[in-house]
Amino acid sequence: MSTLSEQNRRQVGLQGEIAARQWLESLGYLFVAQNVYTRQGELDLVMREGETLVLVEVKFRRSLRFGQPLEAITPAKQRHLLQAAHYYLHKYPHPGPVRFDALGIQKQANGQLQFTHIKNAIQND
Template sequence: MAQIPAGANRPGELSRKQTGDAWETRARRWLEGKGLRFIAANVRERGGEIDLVMRHGRTTVFVEVRYRRSASFGGAAGSVTRAKQAKLLHTARLWLARHNGSFDTVDCRFDVVAFTGNDLEWIQNAFNDHS
């Protein structure tokens, strides 16, 4: 794997963005190995961002990627709060509308890929617009 450049403020360390990008790339590759097909990354709409948009069969999958060094404060999966879920739902709704779709017309789900230390947890259908 190519070496990732160090953060500007701390020689030898990655910036938050570089760290996030590296974990998102790792999640994308892992999901592709599980049969999902990549559609988009870092989808930004007014009010939020979705890390990955993938396709799993006929289902559009919106993926939130989280990383925590340890489980000391609840782990990576626990960091996807109700407020974060609401932002993701809103962003997905806008993205779907931009692509001539909606939650009523497109089969979709929200997954979380959580890295806590070296452990990976894939939570399929972690939440939905009815949660």
């Protein structure tokens, strides 16, 4: 059974993903999928920008108590995301370019959301 804090984290994460999707769509991105689960990890958002398939890791923070949102994407997290991406692309091949973006969302004191979008944030070296 999930604890209240686990449920709260999931709810906050979902709020962040919804805000991220809406923000990216306002920039012209097209929605493909959300919360793609694999054994290796979860892909928060799969979007398209033109012919490019964009895998997006979303980090949302209501405060800076635990640091900036994007600081949570550690090297270990990046490895899991790349493994999840390989699985996804094996299952759903994409003939065009693919990139992995990071999107940090910080809720400001006034309730406004501040977005930090890094294109090609995670690369397979």
